[in-house]
Amino acid sequence: YMAKEGRTGIEFYVADKDRNSPERLSLLSDLRAAVDAGELDLHYQPKVKLENGQVEGVEALLRWWHPERGPVSPVEFIPLAEQSYLMREITQYVIRKALAQAARWWHDGIDVPISVNVSARDLLDSTLPEELEAGLRTFALPASAIRLEITERVLMTDQAYIAETITTLADMGVQLSLDDFGTGYSSLVRLQRLPVSEVKIDSSFVRRLAESPDDERIVRSIVDLVRSLGLRSVAEGVESLEIATRLREMGCPAGQGRWLAKPMSAYEATVWLRHRMGPAFGARAGDEARL
Numbered sequence: 001y002m003a004k005e006g007r008t009g010i011e012f013y014v015a016d017k018d019r020n021s022p023e024r025l026s027l028l029s030d031l032r033a034a035v036d037a038g039e040l041d042l043h044y045q046p047k048v049k050l051e052n053g054q055v056e057g058v059e060a061l062l063r064w065w066h067p068e069r070g071p072v073s074p075v076e077f078i079p080l081a082e083q084s085y086l087m088r089e090i091t092q093y094v095i096r097k098a099l100a101q102a103a104r105w106w107h108d109g110i111d112v113p114i115s116v117n118v119s120a121r122d123l124l125d126s127t128l129p130e131e132l133e134a135g136l137r138t139f140a141l142p143a144s145a146i147r148l149e150i151t152e153r154v155l156m157t158d159q160a161y162i163a164e165t166i167t168t169l170a171d172m173g174v175q176l177s178l179d180d181f182g183t184g185y186s187s188l189v190r191l192q193r194l195p196v197s198e199v200k201i202d203s204s205f206v207r208r209l210a211e212s213p214d215d216e217r218i219v220r221s222i223v224d225l226v227r228s229l230g231l232r233s234v235a236e237g238v239e240s241l242e243i244a245t246r247l248r249e250m251g252c253p254a255g256q257g258r259w260l261a262k263p264m265s266a267y268e269a270t271v272w273l274r275h276r277m278g279p280a281f282g283a284r285a286g287d288e289a290r291l
């Protein structure tokens, strides 16, 4: 993507696609209808400590089942939504749904923070912190119940506004993660100044870690860099035991990926989390043996 500042703040240009093609416009209007009809669903993917398999949190990931097209990936519809006011509506929906789920799990004895992905448009809107605060109050949850993931790409856009929103959120006690790290151009200085507590290493480097010495070196240096800044790394794209083992040897504290646990429906995730961390079960030795 190329991010460019426009009159309305920010606009994304998709380099190889015509953003006004009939195909894209029809998908956008279908998306609008799906939002109104409440047809978007959240799946949840656990984030796990590599040392002992303990669950650190879950990430909420949007799923859209289009009546004719079948499943449409967020990689396709999120950039589309980002071009319109729809992004704010979608994020409001995701936050509400994630908080309701966090409250349900809390009552079930499952205390697990849910991470929500937010986009540039959300951060350019000064109402995001209020919206979050109101939601937390509605569900009687502490700020630690929710985390926000911000992509490195977003930080390169409208710095002043975004920095202000990020600071407000951090002051509220909301933890922030820097997502897709390694794909943008964050400077060291920038990373140090931001009130983020966690850096998620992009799956494009992690995935081929076991075969590619270059990728291994990149991941290793990110892990070291993040640690030296006093932050925590989470590796995305942990697809095999070998990758998990290598990451653990490098001292990467946490991971996310199909091999650890795939994204699951709310129901499946509840069953999975109950098994892993419900009060009747506690931490089980067997879970740790997997790593």
Ligand code: C2E
Residues within 6 Å of the ligand: 045, 060, 061, 062, 073, 074, 075, 078, 094, 116, 117, 118, 119, 149, 179, 180, 203, 207, 236, 237, 238, 239, 256, 257, 258, 259, 262, 263
């Ligand atoms: P992300 O935030 O980096 O999310 C991680 C992606 O990695 C997810 O893709 C997840 O399904 C995928 N993944 C899980 N396990 C593995 C694995 O073992 N290997 C690899 N290579 N990938 C794995 P997904 O669900 O298709 O979402 C794609 C992107 O769409 C997300 O990337 C995020 O940027 C965006 N997205 C998803 N939901 C939302 C949302 O609610 N709001 C916003 N603004 N963006 C969202």
Ligand code: MG
Residues within 6 Å of the ligand: 059, 117, 149, 179
């Ligand atoms: Mg994310």
Ligand code: MG
Residues within 6 Å of the ligand: 179, 180, 181, 200, 202, 203, 236
């Ligand atoms: Mg990511």
Ligand code: MG
Residues within 6 Å of the ligand: 180, 202, 203
């Ligand atoms: Mg990604």
